[in-house]
Amino acid sequence: MSEKKAPFFVGYMGVPKALKSFLLKVSLLLFAGFTAGAVLAGASQDDPGQAGFRFDYGRQTLTGVLEANPYPLLYVTQGNDRVKAGHTMMLSGQGKTPIMANLAALEGNEVEISGVILKRGELDMLQVAGGKKGIKDLSKEGTIPASEPLGKWKLQGEICDGKCLAGAMNPGRGLAHKACANLCLLADIPPVFVSSQPVEGKEFLLVADPDGGPFPREMYNYVGQFLELETEIERRGDLLVLRIDPDKIKAIE
Amino acid sequence: MSVKYISVQWNSNKWKYNAIMLASVFTYLWIFIFVTPDIMSNEGRINGQVHNARAFGSCAFLMLSVILCIGPLARLDKRFLPLLYNRRHFGVMTMFVGITHAGYILNWYFAFSPSNKYEALLFSNTSYGQLSGFPFEVFGILALFCLTILAATSHDFWLKFLTPRIWKRIHYLIYAAYISVVAHVSLGILQDQQNHAFTVLFIVSALVVAVLHLLAAIHERKHGDPFPNNSDNWVEVCDVSELREGFAKITQLTQKERVAVFMHEGKLSAISNACAHQNGPLGEGKIIRCLVTCPWHGFQYDVTNGSSPAPFTEKVPTYNLKLEGSSVLVDRNANAPGTFVEPLVLQTTGAAT
Numbered sequence: 001m002s003e004k005k006a007p008f009f010v011g012y013m014g015v016p017k018a019l020k021s022f023l024l025k026v027s028l029l030l031f032a033g034f035t036a037g038a039v040l041a042g043a044s045q046d047d048p049g050q051a052g053f054r055f056d057y058g059r060q061t062l063t064g065v066l067e068a069n070p071y072p073l074l075y076v077t078q079g080n081d082r083v084k085a086g087h088t089m090m091l092s093g094q095g096k097t098p099i100m101a102n103l104a105a106l107e108g109n110e111v112e113i114s115g116v117i118l119k120r121g122e123l124d125m126l127q128v129a130g131g132k133k134g135i136k137d138l139s140k141e142g143t144i145p146a147s148e149p150l151g152k153w154k155l156q157g158e159i160c161d162g163k164c165l166a167g168a169m170n171p172g173r174g175l176a177h178k179a180c181a182n183l184c185l186l187a188d189i190p191p192v193f194v195s196s197q198p199v200e201g202k203e204f205l206l207v208a209d210p211d212g213g214p215f216p217r218e219m220y221n222y223v224g225q226f227l228e229l230e231t232e233i234e235r236r237g238d239l240l241v242l243r244i245d246p247d248k249i250k251a252i253e
Numbered sequence: 254m255s256v257k258y259i260s261v262q263w264n265s266n267k268w269k270y271n272a273i274m275l276a277s278v279f280t281y282l283w284i285f286i287f288v289t290p291d292i293m294s295n296e297g298r299i300n301g302q303v304h305n306a307r308a309f310g311s312c313a314f315l316m317l318s319v320i321l322c323i324g325p326l327a328r329l330d331k332r333f334l335p336l337l338y339n340r341r342h343f344g345v346m347t348m349f350v351g352i353t354h355a356g357y358i359l360n361w362y363f364a365f366s367p368s369n370k371y372e373a374l375l376f377s378n379t380s381y382g383q384l385s386g387f388p389f390e391v392f393g394i395l396a397l398f399c400l401t402i403l404a405a406t407s408h409d410f411w412l413k414f415l416t417p418r419i420w421k422r423i424h425y426l427i428y429a430a431y432i433s434v435v436a437h438v439s440l441g442i443l444q445d446q447q448n449h450a451f452t453v454l455f456i457v458s459a460l461v462v463a464v465l466h467l468l469a470a471i472h473e474r475k476h477g478d479p480f481p482n483n484s485d486n487w488v489e490v491c492d493v494s495e496l497r498e499g500f501a502k503i504t505q506l507t508q509k510e511r512v513a514v515f516m517h518e519g520k521l522s523a524i525s526n527a528c529a530h531q532n533g534p535l536g537e538g539k540i541i542r543c544l545v546t547c548p549w550h551g552f553q554y555d556v557t558n559g560s561s562p563a564p565f566t567e568k569v570p571t572y573n574l575k576l577e578g579s580s581v582l583v584d585r586n587a588n589a590p591g592t593f594v595e596p597l598v599l600q601t602t603g604a605a606t
């Protein structure tokens with residue numbers, strides 16, 4: 001115990017010589033450890049991939065037919081250089097602000113919508129501008145394209161919020177991001193299934209409930225997990241929609 | 254020592270200690286935040302807010318690991334004792350780094366919504382019934398809560414106000430904080446990574462903390478004196494020949510109570526082993542200019558009456574001693590703190606006076 005030869009240190013007195021070099025070594029080791037840790041942890045973060053807001057496209061204005069079920073969609077009838085007619089564009093409000101209440105009354109009408117595009121590869125979404133500029137009702141009834149059933153599929157993949165996934169946030173998927181994704185989904189942002197094998201050439205599918213309605217609250221537990229599911233798939237415009245069945249879904253490692 | 258609660262004063266050692274800590278922490282954050290984005294060969298950029306949150310979160314974890322290593326290291330090798338001294342400042346720093354981490358997260362993942370971000374943090378993920386997808390953020394909140402209590406009560410005023418025993422107990426919350434952070438990371442980012450470099454750093458750090466605690470416990474068991482289990486009031490401490498001028502022998506009296514028997518000017522005196530400041534091990538200290546000096550923060554006591562010299566007011570209990578042959582025995586019933594006990598004179602024959 002106390003009779004060890006170790007030099008004795010009292011805080012307010014000088015540090016004994018023999019301890020000085022020991023403490024210097026410990027300090028250097030601590031400093032080196034923190035330096036190495038920073039390089040190791042900082043430089044090894046996963047690549048979130050190329051995605052983001054396309055402010056470089058400038059504000060986009062599209063005309064099309066609006067559908068509000070299960071999520072806000074625009075069937076583009078008059079496109080431009082960036083977005084072609086026939087495309088089904090998913091819509092979201094600013095940030096995590098719900099827009100369904102503003103849109104529901106316009107379901108089936110022709111509208112002019114303007115905002116900024118988010119894009120990750122084939123996946124895109126339009127963040128509708130705020131105020132009157134965002135949505136203009138053209139007071140004309142349009143035709144929503146008929147849905148084309150593609151039958152039953154067995155898939156593996158992950159349910160994300162389509163907006164963060166499309167680049168609103170990087171990283172914008174996964175379990176560390178789950179709470180954020182849930183908060184988006186609560187704000188009418190379309191949930192998107194990222195399939196590990198393409199379905200009819202598409203990797204990203206909109207998620208609806210078994211009756212084609214919005215993604216049910218009880219299913220939020222599955223967001224961000226790697227899943228295996230059996231599902232009916234349909235095509236609406238050029239968008240694939242997956243009807244999620246609570247009985248035919250399971251999380252896998 | 255203290256007049257009222259102003260005890261351990263600022264001095265050059267404290268400044269050096271803090272300077273080394275700050276240099277390490279700033280270098281960590283600087284490299285992580287400003288240097289590593291250019292080292293990574295990623296195709297896409299991680300948002301600044303998430304990158305910064307990761308820098309501060311991982312830094313707070315490393316800091317907490319270092320803090321927790323100091324205790325067992327000092328028990329295994331006394332040369333580490335100076336690190337124990339003033340460790341509190343490091344703890345307060347950790348809280349601020351942790352808060353900054355949480356701030357970046359709150360103002361990013363939980364912002365941009367009409368909901369209040371603090372409420373959103375609590376309601377947006379409620380998958381408490383599953384491990385994968387568990388709202389790991391709650392463990393972060395819990396850890397931050399513990400760190401805040403520790404930082405808020407870190408000043409010596411609280412030590413005095415709450416009494417060292419209760420203060421020490423509260424400060425075991427550091428273990429709750431560490432375990433929470435381990436859960437926070439294990440259920441969070443570790444579930445979600447392709448590159449496992451951080452995972453390795455994390456597991457190695459946590460293992461070092463655990464193994465050092467285990468080694469220190471084994472060391473105490475081997476070298477700490479076993480419980481004397483005789484029902485007699487007199488407990489054997491050691492042989493006279495084992496004592497050295499200016500130093501002590503420590504003996505366990507009960508589960509919580511230890512006595513330190515000092516030799517000073519050839520005479521023996523016994524005081525409680527627990528310093529009135531923060532329960533530091535007085536018996537591991539030494540007598541400097543006639544006063545027992547605590548190895549932790551240098552509080553001093555007169556070995557004959559367990560009292561700090563005026564103007565200080567700290568007192569520890571004293572114990573009565575006797576000799577039987579060449580064995581030193583201590584009365585397990587302590588005297589009230591500050592009670593004077595005539596030092597036991599050793600005669601050349603080894604018999605008691």
Ligand code: HEM
Pocket residue numbers: 176177303306307310311312313314317351352354355358359362374390392393394396397434437438441442451
């Ligand atoms: C209100 C409190 C807290 C919240 C809401 C919170 C939230 C989070 C979130 C969401 C992540 C995942 C970030 C990502 O996407 O990479 C994370 C990671 C992490 N957190 Fe916290 N946290 C909190 C407190 C703490 C505290 C007090 C510590 C440590 C003392 C801590 C240590 C870490 C570490 C080490 C990581 C992993 C870093 C990495 O991603 O590389 N957190 N936290």
Ligand code: FES
Pocket residue numbers: 528529530531532533534547548549550551552
């Ligand atoms: S001086 Fe702080 S515990 Fe003894």
